[in-house]
Amino acid sequence: MKQNDVTYIYQNTFSSLLALIKILIDHKIKPMNLKNTDYNPTLLDTIIELELKDEKSFLFWQIKTSKKIINIAYYVFLSNADNKELIIYYFLLNSLKYQEKIIHMRNLKCVDKALKISAYVSHENHKFKGFTRFKELQNHILYATISPENNILPILSKHFQNRLKNENWIIKDEKRQIISIYDKKNFYLVNASNFSLNELQDCQEEKQIAALWKNFYKTISIKERKNERCRNNFMPKKYWKNMLEMSDEIEKDNK
Amino acid sequence: MNLQEKLQILANSAKYDASCSSSGSLKRRTGKIGTTAFSGICHSFSSDGRCISLLKILLTNCCIFDCKYCLNRKSNNIKRAIFSPVEICTITMNFYKRNYIEGLFLSSGIIKSPDYTMNLMIETIDLLRHKYHFGGYIHAKAIPGTSDILIKKLGHLVDRLSANIELPTASSLKLLAPNKEFKKVDRIMNYVHMNKSKKFVPAGQSTQMIIGATQETDKDIMERSETLYKKYDLKRVFYSAYIPVNKDKLLPSIITPPLKRENRLYQADWLLRFYHFTVSDILDEHHPNFNILLDPKTDWALKHLSEFPKEINTCSYKDLLKIPGVGVTSAKRIYSSRKLFTITFKDLKNMGVVLKRAKYFITCNHKYFINPIFFNKQFIESNLVLEEKELNSHNRKQLSLFE
Numbered sequence: 229m230k231q232n233d234v235t236y237i238y239q240n241t242f243s244s245l246l247a248l249i250k251i252l253i254d255h256k257i258k259p260m261n262l263k264n265t266d267y268n269p270t271l272l273d274t275i276i277e278l279e280l281k282d283e284k285s286f287l288f289w290q291i292k293t294s295k296k297i298i299n300i301a302y303y304v305f306l307s308n309a310d311n312k313e314l315i316i317y318y319f320l321l322n323s324l325k326y327q328e329k330i331i332h333m334r335n336l337k338c339v340d341k342a343l344k345i346s347a348y349v350s351h352e353n354h355k356f357k358g359f360t361r362f363k364e365l366q367n368h369i370l371y372a373t374i375s376p377e378n379n380i381l382p383i384l385s386k387h388f389q390n391r392l393k394n395e396n397w398i399i400k401d402e403k404r405q406i407i408s409i410y411d412k413k414n415f416y417l418v419n420a421s422n423f424s425l426n427e428l429q430d431c432q433e434e435k436q437i438a439a440l441w442k443n444f445y446k447t448i449s450i451k452e453r454k455n456e457r458c459r460n461n462f463m464p465k466k467y468w469k470n471m472l473e474m475s476d477e478i479e480k481d482n483k
Numbered sequence: 484m485n486l487q488e489k490l491q492i493l494a495n496s497a498k499y500d501a502s503c504s505s506s507g508s509l510k511r512r513t514g515k516i517g518t519t520a521f522s523g524i525c526h527s528f529s530s531d532g533r534c535i536s537l538l539k540i541l542l543t544n545c546c547i548f549d550c551k552y553c554l555n556r557k558s559n560n561i562k563r564a565i566f567s568p569v570e571i572c573t574i575t576m577n578f579y580k581r582n583y584i585e586g587l588f589l590s591s592g593i594i595k596s597p598d599y600t601m602n603l604m605i606e607t608i609d610l611l612r613h614k615y616h617f618g619g620y621i622h623a624k625a626i627p628g629t630s631d632i633l634i635k636k637l638g639h640l641v642d643r644l645s646a647n648i649e650l651p652t653a654s655s656l657k658l659l660a661p662n663k664e665f666k667k668v669d670r671i672m673n674y675v676h677m678n679k680s681k682k683f684v685p686a687g688q689s690t691q692m693i694i695g696a697t698q699e700t701d702k703d704i705m706e707r708s709e710t711l712y713k714k715y716d717l718k719r720v721f722y723s724a725y726i727p728v729n730k731d732k733l734l735p736s737i738i739t740p741p742l743k744r745e746n747r748l749y750q751a752d753w754l755l756r757f758y759h760f761t762v763s764d765i766l767d768e769h770h771p772n773f774n775i776l777l778d779p780k781t782d783w784a785l786k787h788l789s790e791f792p793k794e795i796n797t798c799s800y801k802d803l804l805k806i807p808g809v810g811v812t813s814a815k816r817i818y819s820s821r822k823l824f825t826i827t828f829k830d831l832k833n834m835g836v837v838l839k840r841a842k843y844f845i846t847c848n849h850k851y852f853i854n855p856i857f858f859n860k861q862f863i864e865s866n867l868v869l870e871e872k873e874l875n876s877h878n879r880k881q882l883s884l885f886e
């Protein structure tokens with residue numbers, strides 16, 4: 229296990245990536261590539277898949293670094309940034325040396341990147357705390373579709389677990405085809421293809437409530453202050469697709 | 484009248500209130516549904532660029548008062564409506580469940596008397612909290628002239644309770660809102676301030692004033708804010724550019740609201756609350772109004788150029804905050820990082836400093852970014868005025884109408 233020019237594979241989870249990084253650091257390997265199992269190797273790639281002991285390594289990172297550092301790494305993991313695994317690798321490698329101080333060392337590229345990417349993921353998650361729109365289905369389940377750039381569903385679900393704790397809800401990430409199902413206790417992340425959500429009908433009042441909201445949205449705007457550019461800055465068009473109150477605007481745009 | 488029409492009337496009548504923030508509350512309620520988020524959440528943005536966080540409505544737009552600037556004044560011939568408590572609860576719950584909103588903002592015109600109106604508001608919010616078990620955010624507007632006991636009751640049900648001072652000075656209030664009394668507004672703010680606790684108005688109070696309807700200078704306005712922040716520990720003062728909804732000989736005849744001025748006031752307000760500035764630092768008798776060409780901090784720095792350039796690696800934290808283009812977050816980052824390494828211009832960019840502005844006022848490791856002979860007022864001012872113009876036409880972000 230000495231070559232650096234190989235691609236190391238981890239099992240798609242954060243703890244698996246942490247386990248892989250621990251092994252690499254233990255063996256002083258500076259990897260070229262770390263990828264999850266979805267990776268399509270080219271003919272020139274050498275692939276290595278190691279046996280990973282997730283739990284033990286997680287404990288290691290908890291002891292050797294800190295909650296804050298692991299959290300930053302986790303947010304980078306949820307991002308769709310290029311080479312995020314390598315950024316996490318170097319970020320964690322340096323955390324072992326510099327400990328908490330690392331958070332202030334933006335002159336290290338991996339730190340600067342990790343902080344920016346994690347801030348971006350957290351920012352997007354914050355936006356979706358507001359921009360996610362549920363509708364109520366006939367069986368009282370609340371159902372929302374989102375299409376975020378990063379894989380925020382796990383952290384967004386935590387937010388709604390608190391907020392809508394006595395409701396049944398489902399959030400679907402249509403980009404990644406994952407759904408989060410909440411049963412008033414826990415939420416479960418599952419592959420969307422295992423579920424067919426198409427037969428679900430809206431509840432009776434749904435139309436009326438939706439109309440009230442769209443009406444409120446239009447009414448609350450002050451025409452003397454009209455400033456669509458400012459609105460579009462705070463709420464870029466990429467979010468509009470799943471926002472009920474923007475459906476008329478989208479139509480207008482398409483004409 | 485159906486619910487749709489009611490909502491339209493009572494949201495339309497409430498929309499001129501600027502506050503929509505939903506932040507600052509601590510986790511505390513044990514409702515069956517709902518939480519409050521410390522940092523506030525915007526659920527949408529309306530086409531005027533303002534954050535929509537709360538279902539902002541009036542309980543009724545009927546009013547026995549006749550404030551000159553107000554759409555709902557008695558003498559206006561408009562459609563009037565009143566919500567029943569159940570109607571408000573139904574809309575709030577249905578909107579909240581679907582994540583349209585963060586909570587409720589409830590204000591009201593005055594029917595019969597302040598106490599009568601307040602009682603209706605209390606009945607509504609009590610129902611929402613105790614029958615519908617709503618644990619989300621509620622901001623209620625207290626009606627000036629209400630008895631203390633009702634303020635007390637309402638304060639225990641809501642996250643934020645506030646009273647609007649409406650206009651920057653007592654004399655203006657007398658002129659344009661003859662039925663209102665300065666003293667009564669003050670009394671509410673004082674009561675809320677004295678009794679604030681984890682259970683009573685946990686998210687504190689805010690207020691708002693209309694800008695440009697009366698003769699005050701920016702200095703008058705900012706001094707009023709400064710006093711309010713000190714005296715009552717207000718969370719926010721909202722400035723609302725005067726919008727001509729009525730015709731009256733006492734009102735100025737403008738067509739467009741003074742939005743630029745409003746923006747400058749928000750920027751200066753920010754300087755008071757987070758940057759250790761006082762009003763006397765930025766405005767005085769000779770300059771009682773803000774420079775419309777430059778933001779207040781840059782304007783201040785250019786007037787005090789002898790205090791610059793500041794050395795990023797050694798100046799005090801307070802001095803970092805005085806540098807145009809350096810915000811609170813980046814000042815903190817600089818402060819913690821420079822203990823570990825010497826900061827260069829490139830690092831500053833990574834820390835979120837707006838170098839376009841900051842570079843004129845700093846040295847990094849005793850180096851100025853260009854030949855130091857250009858460190859003079861005319862050179863810097865010429866560049867920054869154009870910079871600001873560009874910034875404004877590229878993205879006309881309204882500064883921080885929400886927290």
Ligand code: SF4
Pocket residue numbers: 546547548549550553554555556557591592593660
């Ligand atoms: S009291 Fe004055 S400001 Fe308030 S609703 Fe009545 S007329 Fe308008």
